[in-house]
Amino acid sequence: EVQLLESGGGLGQPGGSLRLSCAASGFTFTSYAMSWVRQAPGKGLEWVSAISGSGVSTYYADSLKGRFTISRDNSKNTLYLEMNNLRGEDTAVYYCAKDGLVATLGEFDYWGQGTLVTVSS
Amino acid sequence: DVVMTQSPLSLPVTLGQPASISCRSSQSLVNSDGNTYLNWFQQRPGQSPRRLIYKVSNRDSGVPDRFSGSGSGTDFTLKISRVEAEDVGVYYCMQGTHWPITFGQGTRLEIK
Numbered sequence: 568e569v570q571l572l573e574s575g576g577g578l579g580q581p582g583g584s585l586r587l588s589c590a591a592s593g594f595t596f597t598s599y600a601m602s603w604v605r606q607a608p609g610k611g612l613e614w615v616s617a618i619s620g621s622g623v624s625t626y627y628a629d630s631l632k633g634r635f636t637i638s639r640d641n642s643k644n645t646l647y648l649e650m651n652n653l654r655g656e657d658t659a660v661y662y663c664a665k666d667g668l669v670a671t672l673g674e675f676d677y678w679g680q681g682t683l684v685t686v687s688s
Numbered sequence: 689d690v691v692m693t694q695s696p697l698s699l700p701v702t703l704g705q706p707a708s709i710s711c712r713s714s715q716s717l718v719n720s721d722g723n724t725y726l727n728w729f730q731q732r733p734g735q736s737p738r739r740l741i742y743k744v745s746n747r748d749s750g751v752p753d754r755f756s757g758s759g760s761g762t763d764f765t766l767k768i769s770r771v772e773a774e775d776v777g778v779y780y781c782m783q784g785t786h787w788p789i790t791f792g793q794g795t796r797l798e799i800k
Contacts (some may be wrong), residue, residue: 595696602789604737612729612737614789629787662736673784674726676748678736 569593569677571663576682579653583686587596589646589663589679596644600670603637603660606681615661616648617670626671632665653686660684690715694792700800707768709795712779716761718785727785728766729755731794732777740779741766769773773799 589601603615616624616637625637636649646663660681665673667674699712701707717724728741739748741757744764754769754794768775776799 572740611778611794612723612731612782612791614791617712626787671784671787671789673727673782674742675729675737675782676739676742680736687788 569665571677571679573661573663573669573682575682576661579657579684579686579687580688581653581655583648584651585653585684587648587650587661587663587682587684591644591646591650591663591665594665597641598640598668601639601646602664602670602675602680603646603659603668603671604662604664604675605624606662606685607656607659608661613659614673617666618646619670620668624670633637648686652683655686657684660688690717690786690788690790691783692781692783692792694779694781694795697795699795699797701768701771702800703773703799704770706796707771708776709766709779709781709797711759711764711766711792713762713764713783714798715786716760717764717783723785724750724760726757726759726764727784728755729780729782730775730777731780732774737780757764758786771797771799 570636571589602617618637634652660683663673663679665677729737731737745757778794
């Protein structure tokens with residue numbers, strides 16, 4: 568059974584940093600691209616970032632302007648999102664989603680339960 | 689970016705009646721590999737999104753057959769043949785053909 572378990576959310580200060588993790592199980596992690604998708608309170612879904620199965624290729628939404636970094640540790644079956652220079656508009660539930668063999672096609676057949684990031688002073 | 693426009697944004701439906709959600713893209717979603725990467729997701733209240741339909745019309749495992757997807761090019765539809773109480777939630781279309789991946793605004797389905 569595929570499982571994705573996010574952690575690391577919480578209260579972040581404006582201008583501060585947070586690191587989100589997503590522990591994956593139930594599939595061959597290294598074979599699949601992964602993505603982060605966020606949802607601001609009461610709003611719709613917004614794709615944030617993707618990474619290839621090997622970790623060599625990464626993709627970001629233009630709106631992030633270099634503040635976020637996606638990475639993965641295939642030896643630990645874990646996906647990460649390093650969030651820097653946090654802004655109020657980053658407040659959202661962050662979901663990790665399993666993608667396909669190719670990143671950026673948005674297969675998203677499995678999603679985690681999400682982790683809430685609140686940016687506030 | 690490809691803009692995904694859903695209609696209606698709110699959909700009150702009587703139990704047992706059909707429902708239909710439209711999704712239109714600002715560009716054709718036919719990929720260079722011949723596939724059309726248009727997915728539909730359901731998000732029940734308080735839950736994570738769940739994929740229902742992938743590549744326009746392929747139903748995911750465990751998805752009831754009352755859900756169906758159709759369309760081509762820029763015009764797509766999700767249909768529910770007979771709405772049940774468990775179908776309440778927000779439905780999103782999403783395209784993966786063009787970078788970046790973009791979602792529709794969501795359609796909130798409620799029971800009348």
